[in-house]
Amino acid sequence: MEMNTLNNNNNNQSDSSSPPQRKRVMNPVDPEEFRKQGHMIIDFLADYYTKVSNFPVRSQVEPDYLRKHLPDSAPLVPEPIESILEDVQEHIIPGITHWMSPNYYAYFPSSGSVAGFMGEMLSSGLNVVGFNWISSPAATELETIVMDWLGEVLKLPQQFLYKSSNNNGGGVLLGTTCEAVLCTLVAARDKKLSQIGRNNIGKLVVYGSDQTHSSFGKAAQIAGIQNVRAIKTKRSNSFALKADSLLSTIHSDVKNGLIPIYLCATVGTTATTSIDPLMELCDVAKEYEIWVHVDAAYAGSACICPEFRSCIDGIEGANSFSFNAHKWFLTNLACCCLWVKDHNALTKSLSTNPEFLRNKASESKQVIDYKDWQITLSRKFNALKLWLVLRSYGVENLRNFLRSHVNMAMTFEGLVKLDKRFAIGATLTEEHHVIMAWKLIQEHADSLLGSS
Numbered sequence: 417m418e419m420n421t422l423n424n425n426n427n428n429q430s431d432s433s434s435p436p437q438r439k440r441v442m443n444p445v446d447p448e449e450f451r452k453q454g455h456m457i458i459d460f461l462a463d464y465y466t467k468v469s470n471f472p473v474r475s476q477v478e479p480d481y482l483r484k485h486l487p488d489s490a491p492l493v494p495e496p497i498e499s500i501l502e503d504v505q506e507h508i509i510p511g512i513t514h515w516m517s518p519n520y521y522a523y524f525p526s527s528g529s530v531a532g533f534m535g536e537m538l539s540s541g542l543n544v545v546g547f548n549w550i551s552s553p554a555a556t557e558l559e560t561i562v563m564d565w566l567g568e569v570l571k572l573p574q575q576f577l578y579k580s581s582n583n584n585g586g587g588v589l590l591g592t593t594c595e596a597v598l599c600t601l602v603a604a605r606d607k608k609l610s611q612i613g614r615n616n617i618g619k620l621v622v623y624g625s626d627q628t629h630s631s632f633g634k635a636a637q638i639a640g641i642q643n644v645r646a647i648k649t650k651r652s653n654s655f656a657l658k659a660d661s662l663l664s665t666i667h668s669d670v671k672n673g674l675i676p677i678y679l680c681a682t683v684g685t686t687a688t689t690s691i692d693p694l695m696e697l698c699d700v701a702k703e704y705e706i707w708v709h710v711d712a713a714y715a716g717s718a719c720i721c722p723e724f725r726s727c728i729d730g731i732e733g734a735n736s737f738s739f740n741a742h743k744w745f746l747t748n749l750a751c752c753c754l755w756v757k758d759h760n761a762l763t764k765s766l767s768t769n770p771e772f773l774r775n776k777a778s779e780s781k782q783v784i785d786y787k788d789w790q791i792t793l794s795r796k797f798n799a800l801k802l803w804l805v806l807r808s809y810g811v812e813n814l815r816n817f818l819r820s821h822v823n824m825a826m827t828f829e830g831l832v833k834l835d836k837r838f839a840i841g842a843t844l845t846e847e848h849h850v851i852m853a854w855k856l857i858q859e860h861a862d863s864l865l866g867s868s
Contacts, residue, residue, distance in 0.1 A: 452497075453497045456497060456498075456501065457501070460501055460504070460505075464509070465516065468514050468516055468517045468518075469517055469518050469519060471509070471514050471517065472514075473513065473514050473517050473519050473520050473522075474513050475510065475511050475512060475513055476510070477510060477511045481511060482507060482511060485503075485506075485507045486503075486507070516528060524713075524714050524740075524743045524744075525743060525744060526742075526749065527742065527743060527744055527745060527746050527747070528746070528748045528749075529746035529747070529748070529805065529808075529809075530808070531746065531801075531804040531805045531807075531808035531809060532742075532746055532747045532748035532801050532804070532805055533748055534804055534808075535747075535748070535800045535801030535802070535803065535804035535805065536748050536800075536801055538797075538800050538804070539796050539797040539798060539800045539801065540796075542797060542800075544796070544797040545794050545795070545796075546559075546786065546795055546796070546797055547773070547785070547786070547787040547793050547794055547795055548773060548775070548778055548783075548785035548786070548787055549777050549778065549783035549784060549785055550775045550777050550778065550783075552797070553783075555797045555799065556783065556784055556785075556786060558797075558799040558800070558803060559587075559588070559589055559786065559798070559799035560578050560579075560586065560587070560784060562799050562802050562803050562806065563578070563586065563587025563588065563589070563753065563755065563799075564577045564578055564579050564580075564586075564587065565806060566587070566720075566753060566802065566806070567587055567755055569720045569811055570716075570719050570720055570725070570728075571725055572731065572737065572755060573731065573732040573757075575732075575757040576737065576755040576756070576757060577755075578784075581757070584757070584758055584759065584760070585755065585756060585757045585758065585759060586755070586756065586759050586784070587753060587754060587755040587756075588754050588756075588759075588786055588789040588790065589751060589752065589753060589754075589798045589799060589802070590738075590752040590754055590790055591750040591751075591752060592631075592740065592750055592752050593629070593631060593711055593713040593738055593739075593740055593752050594631040594634065594635065595752060595754075595790065595791055596709070596711075596736070596738035596752055596754040597629075597631050597632055597635045597680060597709060597711065597738075598631075598634075598635040598638060598639065598791065599754070599762060599765075599766065599789070599790060599791060600678075600707065600709045600735070600736045600754075600756070600762075601622065601635045601636065601639050601641070601678055601707075601709070602639050602765045602766070603707070603756075603761040603762050603764070603765045603766075604677050604678040604707035604735075604761075605617070605620060605639055605640075605641065605677060605678070605765075606761075606764060606765040607677075607707070607761055607764075608620065608675065608677045612675065616675065617640055617641070618642060619643075619673065619674050619675045620641050620643060620674070620675055620677050621641075621643035621644075621645060621669050621674045621675065621676050621677065622636055622641055622643065622644055622645065622676075622677060622678040622679070622680070623645045623647065623662060623665065623666070623676065623678065623679045623680070623706070624644070624645070624646055624647070624657075624679070624680040624681075624682075625646060625647050625648075625649050625655075625656075625657035625682070625685075625692065626646045626647065626648050626649055627649055627655050627657070627682065627685040627686070627687055627688065627690060628646065628680050628682055628685070628711070629680075629682070629685075629686055629711060629713070632644070632680045632711075633646075643669070643674055645665055645669070647661050647662060647665055648661070649661075649690070651841060651842070654688070654690045654691075654842040655685065655687070655688050655690040655841070655842050656690045656691060656692050656693060657681065657682075657692045657693075657697065658693075658696075659693060659696035659697055659699070659700050662679070662697060662700050662701075663700050666700070666704055666706075670704075676704045676706050677706060677707060678706060678707045678708075678709065679697060679701050679706050679707070679708045679709070680709050680711055681694055681697050681698075681708060681709070681710050681711070681734070682710075682711050682712075683710060683711070683712035683715050683716060683719075683727055683728055684712055684713070684714045684715025684716070684727075686714075688841050688842035689714070689715055689842065690842045691715070691727050693730070694708075694710060694728060694729065694730030694731055694733065694734065695729060695730030695733065696730070697730075698730055698732075698733025698734055699733065701733070702733060707735045707736070708733065708734040708735050708736075709734065709735065709736045709737070709738070710728065710731060710734045710736070710737045710738070711738060712727075712728065712737065712738065712739040713738065713739055713740045713743060713752075714739075714740065714743045714744060715727065715739075715744075716728070716737075716738070716739025716740075717739060717741070717743065717744035717745040717818060718744070718818050718822065719739075720811065720814060720815055720818070721815045721818055721819060721822075724818075724822070734757075735756065735757055735758070735761075736754065736755065736756045736757070737754070737755050738752055738753060738754040738755070739752070739753055740752045740753070741753055741801075741802055741805070744818065744821070745805065745814070746805050746809065746814070746817070747801050747802055747805050748801060750798075751798055751801055751802060753802075759789060762788065762789050763788040763789065766788050766789065766790065766791070767788040768787065768788070768793065773785075773787075
């Protein structure tokens with residue numbers, strides 16, 4: 417790759433009668449150099465995956481370690497990729513937590529995959545900035561199609577799917593659930609304020625449980641909502657949010673002149689993966705015109721399996737639903753899937769229409785401009801990752817992958833129960849176990865009858 421080499425001190429001291437040197441301009445996407453370096457980095461990562469289990473999972477370095485190993489300033493002249501990769505191996509690898517290690521058990525699984533990585537590479541290589549349809553039609557249309565595919569696999573109600581909701585609902589790919597909660601909360605806020613006046617924002621109140629993810633409180637803070645209820649849960653109820661606790665809290669707030677607008681229900685809480693009873697909670701919320709968002713960031717992936725779909729029974733009463741494909745769905749970070757019943761609620765709050773973005777396609781209202789479904793303007797071609805994962809592995813293989821993890825968890829739970837020093841803090845209700853067993857029987861009825 418030719419690089420832009422500025423004159424150094426020696427050149428500056430050359431004879432003034434000498435003709436000036438012509439500066440060479442680099443080509444940042446030289447195809448042959450890209451091919452060479454791409455192969456080198458793929459080999460580097462393949463070697464890393466081969467030996468990642470040998471590293472201590474958590475980095476052993478001390479704070480500020482890297483400054484001791486790197487120069488104080490950026491290089492003025494090019495450095496070869498070989499030297500850079502040597503520094504990655506020597507200084508960067510020791511300073512990372514190895515989320516891809518089979519020995520990693522913290523936070524949530526970093527479920528990368530070959531398909532997820534290749535999709536990310538395609539997205540980065542094409543370098544599409546798909547803020548609206550006209551900026552790259554394929555980026556928008558593939559996202560709409562893939563989100564409908566996945567929504568169908570999850571058996572989401574038709575109102576959540578773009579193609580079967582008269583284009584009122586639909587899905588969008590965001591970075592994280594934090595964004596999904598913020599976008600839907602802002603939509604719920606503005607919908608209510610348009611009815612009661614923006615000067616009443618101080619009266620708005622939102623609800624979750626004491627197990628709801630901390631991003632909920634952060635979203636409320638960003639949205640300017642001061643009244644956030646973290647309703648207490650109990651171990652006797654597997655730390656799920658009870659409908660009667662929600663109802664009594666709402667009654668108290670309404671009595672005090674506050675206005676309920678939003679509930680964040682959780683399927684798979686951070687601390688215990690407990691599951692809130694969606695059907696009962698949605699019934700309460702409907703009475704008070706409360707927007708219900710279902711955060712299934714981690715556990716939602718499992719719901720593509722018929723026997724686990726009962727975990728989101730009652731989703732038909734919710735306004736929005738999200739899960740992170742980068743947590744348990746073999747799709748590299750970052751990829752949050754959000755579906756809404758009424759995307760107009762999002763676009764009314766999040767749209768921007770400066771002159772430089774105006775175009776006939778957008779004004780025709782026949783296309784989606786995903787910039788209006790999210791916080792940021794720019795967006796990557798993330799649909800490629802999800803598309804490659806779904807096509808490369810297929811729904812059945814993805815289901816079996818998830819089932820294998822559930823089976824391991826059940827085995828682990830059984831071992832824990834054998835040790836009297838431990839107790840299971842939260843588990844699925846007996847009703848969920850019965851539903852799961854019945855759906856398994858239904859799914860495999862043909863093969864069972866055949867074998868008999």
